[in-house]
Amino acid sequence: MQLENPSRSVVPRVASALWFAVAIVVLAIGFRQAIFLVPTEATMGNVQRIFYYHLPHAILGMVFPYINCAASLAFLYWRRRDPWKALGADALAVASAEVTVIFVTIGLLTGSLWAKPAWGIWWAWDARTTTYLVLWMLYVSYLIARKFSGANDEGHTLAAVISVFAAIDVPISFMAIRWWRTQHPAPVFGGNGSLDASFYPAVWWNLAGWALWGFLVMGLRYSLERRRQRIQEEAALEAIEASLEITQ
Amino acid sequence: MNYLRQVTRHLVKDLQLEWRSRDAINGMLFFSLLVVVVFSIAFDPTGNPTTTRQISGGILWIALLFASVTTLNQSWAREVRNSVLDAQRMAPAPASALFLGKALANLVFVTAVELVIAPLFVVFFNVHALGNGLMLLAIMPLGTWALVVNGTFFAALGLRAKNRELLLPLLLFPISVPAILSMVNATADVLTGDVDPIQPFFWIKLLAAYDIVFTTVCLLLFETILGAE
Numbered sequence: 255m256q257l258e259n260p261s262r263s264v265v266p267r268v269a270s271a272l273w274f275a276v277a278i279v280v281l282a283i284g285f286r287q288a289i290f291l292v293p294t295e296a297t298m299g300n301v302q303r304i305f306y307y308h309l310p311h312a313i314l315g316m317v318f319p320y321i322n323c324a325a326s327l328a329f330l331y332w333r334r335r336d337p338w339k340a341l342g343a344d345a346l347a348v349a350s351a352e353v354t355v356i357f358v359t360i361g362l363l364t365g366s367l368w369a370k371p372a373w374g375i376w377w378a379w380d381a382r383t384t385t386y387l388v389l390w391m392l393y394v395s396y397l398i399a400r401k402f403s404g405a406n407d408e409g410h411t412l413a414a415v416i417s418v419f420a421a422i423d424v425p426i427s428f429m430a431i432r433w434w435r436t437q438h439p440a441p442v443f444g445g446n447g448s449l450d451a452s453f454y455p456a457v458w459w460n461l462a463g464w465a466l467w468g469f470l471v472m473g474l475r476y477s478l479e480r481r482r483q484r485i486q487e488e489a490a491l492e493a494i495e496a497s498l499e500i501t502q
Numbered sequence: 503m504n505y506l507r508q509v510t511r512h513l514v515k516d517l518q519l520e521w522r523s524r525d526a527i528n529g530m531l532f533f534s535l536l537v538v539v540v541f542s543i544a545f546d547p548t549g550n551p552t553t554t555r556q557i558s559g560g561i562l563w564i565a566l567l568f569a570s571v572t573t574l575n576q577s578w579a580r581e582v583r584n585s586v587l588d589a590q591r592m593a594p595a596p597a598s599a600l601f602l603g604k605a606l607a608n609l610v611f612v613t614a615v616e617l618v619i620a621p622l623f624v625v626f627f628n629v630h631a632l633g634n635g636l637m638l639l640a641i642m643p644l645g646t647w648a649l650v651v652n653g654t655f656f657a658a659l660g661l662r663a664k665n666r667e668l669l670l671p672l673l674l675f676p677i678s679v680p681a682i683l684s685m686v687n688a689t690a691d692v693l694t695g696d697v698d699p700i701q702p703f704f705w706i707k708l709l710a711a712y713d714i715v716f717t718t719v720c721l722l723l724f725e726t727i728l729g730a731e
Contacts, residue, residue, distance in 0.1 A: 330726065391676035398672055402663040408730040412659050415723050416673060419652075422719060423677050430680035430708055434687065 512603020559689030632695030
């Protein structure tokens with residue numbers, strides 16, 4: 255039994271190969287901008303260049319959770335009404351969750367690496383960083399719960415519910431943590447306000463490059479998950495047909 | 503009123519079952535006591551009275567958090583034995599009534615433990631409230647409900663998962679971050695008397711808002727996870 259129709263997969267394959275090529279080119283340009291072309295920052299020197307990796311990852315780490323939330327809600331909605339669409343929504347949910355965890359992890363790590371030479375401390379429990387850590391914890395717990403609940407409809411429903419909880423929790427966490435840090439002020443960090451215009455090329459190229467990369471990886475993970483689902487469906491169908499043969 | 507009667511029935515059932523064996527409460531009590539003792543050894547209340555007063559709110563709530571996690575897993579174990587859960591699923595009563603009854607029962611148990619632990623806490627840590635001690639009567643129930651409502655929900659969610667005992671804290675702790683922040687800071691404010699003059703009740707209001715939001719979400723989504731197949 256064929257798992258896929260070869261002629262139908264040509265367009266996605268070519269598209270993703272092109273997307274990959276574009277992403278690599280943009281990332282290379284971004285690298286050149288960030289490391290070589292953009293002027294050195296006055297106070298921090300070359301250490302500041304990690305910012306051009308930290309910022310895109312931090313921003314993108316906050317984009318993919320929304321995709322996950324939307325996909326989870328769609329899954330819960332379609333679960334009983336249209337199972338085929340529900341499967342697609344679930345695949346998108348897991349793909350975006352995994353990409354979220356990757357981006358947020360890299361954001362946290364690059365942030366810490368930058369913080370030590372810039373602020374003198376590895377981690378500051380200020381409002382933004384703490385909320386970011388909570389976001390990371392929520393999505394890691396989502397993935398662990400998914401793993402523990404099994405790769406079946408039941409497990410996916412539970413994971414979708416956790417995703418809804420996580421989505422509700424992030425804004426409340428942000429408010430609480432921001433108030434917490436206003437009450438107990440964090441260490442004062444030296445001049446990190448606006449960015450001079452000469453730095454913008456590196457920021458934009460890297461943001462574009464990592465966004466392309468993130469969506470590519472999410473797309474690949476999505477198609478991988480869809481294949482796994484299809485294999486599971488085929489196996490279930492074969493089992494049913496085999497059981498029918500016995501009774502005849 | 504039918505819904506309330508169903509909730510009451512579930513609540514009474516859980517209380518009765520617990521009263522007959524009393525193992526959850528006994529276990530929780532002793533566990534909380536042990537945690538308080540270990541924290542006393544770790545943080546030396548006599549040697550650092552000022553620091554102790556500032557962190558005592560946090561220690562109390564951590565002790566209660568761990569104690570309630572141990573009991574929440576167990577609260578659903580009753581339903582799994584003898585296919586009781588399948589019977590509950592087939593019953594025409596709304597699933598959220600089962601959830602609410604069980605959450606209220608867990609609230610009763612954890613509150614019972616709190617009533618014993620809090621005086622012991624005062625004894626071991628030599629703290630008395632420098633602020634308005636009556637505020638604790640508002641903070642404790644709100645904080646306990648925040649832990650119990652989400653805990654009961656996630657304990658039910660993990661019922662058919664492998665490593666179910668591990669899954670509950672993994673899910674509960676990140677979701678509870680704003681609640682823990684609120685209850686610890688509210689308690690610390692009362693104990694140290696250091697209340698923000700501009701917004702004195704902020705933490706309590708946030709805790710109440712958290713309770714309302716998550717109680718609603720849990721009630722709405724419980725049916726989904728109960729019949730998740």
